[in-house]
Amino acid sequence: MTKLAVVGATGLVGEKVLEVLDRKKVPFDELVMFSSPRSAGKEIQFQGKTYIVEALTEEKTDGQFDYVIMSAGGSTSEKFAPLFEQHGAIVIDNSSQWRMHDEIDLVVPEVNQPTLNRKIIANPNCSTIQSVVPLKTLLDQYGLKRVAYTTYQAVSGSGLAGRNDLSNGEKGEAPTNYPHPIYNNVLPHIDVFLEDGYTKEEQKMIDETRKILEQPNLNVTATCVRVPVQDSHSVHINVTLDKETTVDELKALFKADERVVLVDNVENNEYPLAINSTGKDEVFVGRIRKDDSLDNTFHIWCTADNLLKGASLNAVQVLEQVMKLNN
Ligand code: 2RA
Numbered sequence: 446m447t448k449l450a451v452v453g454a455t456g457l458v459g460e461k462v463l464e465v466l467d468r469k470k471v472p473f474d475e476l477v478m479f480s481s482p483r484s485a486g487k488e489i490q491f492q493g494k495t496y497i498v499e500a501l502t503e504e505k506t507d508g509q510f511d512y513v514i515m516s517a518g519g520s521t522s523e524k525f526a527p528l529f530e531q532h533g534a535i536v537i538d539n540s541s542q543w544r545m546h547d548e549i550d551l552v553v554p555e556v557n558q559p560t561l562n563r564k565i566i567a568n569p570n571c572s573t574i575q576s577v578v579p580l581k582t583l584l585d586q587y588g589l590k591r592v593a594y595t596t597y598q599a600v601s602g603s604g605l606a607g608r609n610d611l612s613n614g615e616k617g618e619a620p621t622n623y624p625h626p627i628y629n630n631v632l633p634h635i636d637v638f639l640e641d642g643y644t645k646e647e648q649k650m651i652d653e654t655r656k657i658l659e660q661p662n663l664n665v666t667a668t669c670v671r672v673p674v675q676d677s678h679s680v681h682i683n684v685t686l687d688k689e690t691t692v693d694e695l696k697a698l699f700k701a702d703e704r705v706v707l708v709d710n711v712e713n714n715e716y717p718l719a720i721n722s723t724g725k726d727e728v729f730v731g732r733i734r735k736d737d738s739l740d741n742t743f744h745i746w747c748t749a750d751n752l753l754k755g756a757s758l759n760a761v762q763v764l765e766q767v768m769k770l771n772n
Pocket residue numbers: 570571572598599601602603604635646
């Protein structure tokens with residue numbers, strides 16, 4: 446008897462989690478959907494049944510759950526994930542709350558396995574998830590010396606409000622979620638600024654890349670940018686390898702690697718595009734070029750659906766991974 450909880454079931458990512466659970470026919474015997482008190486009572490149709498979303502309370506964490514997927518923000522996860530864990534559940538959390546805790550696994554199933562030191566597993570940041578998949582391929586084959594990211598992140602990464610700001614902007618209305626208009630604009634500002642001038646989003650990519658790839662001394666830097674795109678993040682990865690190789694070798698490597706989809710035929714204007722990634726599970730790489738300004742350095746363009754592989758799909762893949770470990 447497998448009992449599953451989805452916390453944040455009425456949110457943008459939570460809705461996608463349900464969609465992926467259904468599409469992948471993840472096996473469970475009982476499902477409970479939780480939300481904040483504000484959204485409690487909402488009816489959700491799922492696999493032919495009507496579910497009434499319940500307000501999450503401390504008492505309800507003692508519901509004999511085997512697995513919990515949380516997409517409800519850091520403060521909710523800080524309070525409730527340990528309670529679910531104490532009552533025996535394995536918790537997969539989409540917030541940034543637990544990611545950098547030493548004893549907590551930070552998992553991208555194509556890259557690493559959970560140790561389950563704790564029964565809380567953190568889902569990485571969306572722009573990190575899509576980037577470490579091709580980087581793992583390069584790490585295993587050539588070793589990594591340095592990574593410089595520039596991201597072009599969709600507004601859905603900031604939730605429904607981001608989408609509203611994009612559509613409001615089209616109507617010429619002032620933004621609610623961003624410090625400046627996002628419509629017809631590009632904002633080098635995601636999350637809050639830190640004392641060193643980096644943003645929290647940029648620091649997340651740096652710290653999480655090192656943790657997931659188990660490369661604590663890897664030289665990583667990042668510039669994270671919000672662009673007026675509804676869904677799917679694009680990331681420019683400038684990567685320096687430990688060993689020599691060629692563009693053709695890299696293309697052959699990615700073409701043969703089932704963890705990514707190579708889209709790289711510039712003669713035909715074929716390269717990864719956000720609009721072609723939306724709704725898809727895969728991580729797309731292309732526009733692979735040599736960077737002659739540094740030895741063994743290459744440019745890679747990477748896209749993925751930030752709500753799927755960047756969040757809900759990765760969380761469900763982690764669930765499938767731990768279900769396998771438990772059987
Ligand atoms: C964003 N990665 O895109 C952050 C959180 N989802 O806003």
